[in-house]
Amino acid sequence: xxxxxxxxxxxxxxxxxxxxxxxxxxxxxxxxxxxxxxxxxxxxxxxxxxxxxxxxxxxxxxxxxxxxxxxxxxxxxxxxxxxxxxxxxxxxxxxxxxxxxxxxxxxxxxxxxxxxxxxxxxxxxxxxxxxxxxxxxxxxxxxxxxxxxxxxxxxxxxxxxxxxxxxxxxxxxxxxxxxxxxxxxxxxxxxxxxxxxxxxxxxxxxxxxxxxxxxxxxx
Ligand code: DX5
Ligand code: ZN
Numbered sequence: 001x002x003x004x005x006x007x008x009x010x011x012x013x014x015x016x017x018x019x020x021x022x023x024x025x026x027x028x029x030x031x032x033x034x035x036x037x038x039x040x041x042x043x044x045x046x047x048x049x050x051x052x053x054x055x056x057x058x059x060x061x062x063x064x065x066x067x068x069x070x071x072x073x074x075x076x077x078x079x080x081x082x083x084x085x086x087x088x089x090x091x092x093x094x095x096x097x098x099x100x101x102x103x104x105x106x107x108x109x110x111x112x113x114x115x116x117x118x119x120x121x122x123x124x125x126x127x128x129x130x131x132x133x134x135x136x137x138x139x140x141x142x143x144x145x146x147x148x149x150x151x152x153x154x155x156x157x158x159x160x161x162x163x164x165x166x167x168x169x170x171x172x173x174x175x176x177x178x179x180x181x182x183x184x185x186x187x188x189x190x191x192x193x194x195x196x197x198x199x200x201x202x203x204x205x206x207x208x209x210x211x212x213x214x215x216x217x218x219x
Contacts, residue, residue, distance in 0.1 A: 141178030
């Protein structure tokens with residue numbers, strides 16, 4: 001494999017009675033980032049966890065925290081997440097009408113900026129911002145819940161995102177989120193993904209560290 005694939009376990013699938021163990025497991029594993037899903041019950045039908053949890057996780061986590069904001073007007077919370085010490089802030093294209101302004105602001109604060117696309121949102125809406133962002137997050141399920149099946153059409157979107165990135169000279173990484181498992185990971189990487197988010201397939205595995213290892217070396 002010429003480029004290493006990065007693995008970002010999603011804490012959403014961990015046992016919330018034992019979050020410290022889950023974070024320690026990620027610290028000790030071959031995982032590259034820790035993915036944190038923030039849901040508000042408005043942008044998505046579900047509510048996950050918020051600032052107090054992220055604050056506690058931040059005290060223990062040694063890996064970059066990759067925060068996926070599934071909330072309306074995500075710009076309202078850029079400062080708060082910066083103060084909590086997160087490394088990447090990912091806003092949904094569908095949730096913010098001034099992405100350009102907020103991507104610049106996230107950068108000014110010294111964080112990496114990502115833009116996420118719902119399954120129905122075409123990749124080409126990123127054409128005038130892709131050169132400015134660090135992460136393109138392709139949602140391969142409808143956001144809101146862990147444990148859903150990978151939407152096969154996402155593979156076309158990953159290829160389109162890769163083309164757009166190459167054409168525009170963008171340095172953005174392609175992150176794929178939802179339904180990633182050992183059966184589809186190779187195809188997803190071959191389509192152009194740089195980062196795999198995996199919730200259920202890591203934290204519901206008998207041996208999560210091994211699940212991370214297997215995903216990381218699937219090719
Ligand atoms: C879904 C979240 C995902 C979720 C992935 O809205 O954005 O990050 O945790 O979970 P799995 O890997 O179980 O599909
Ligand atoms: Zn996510």
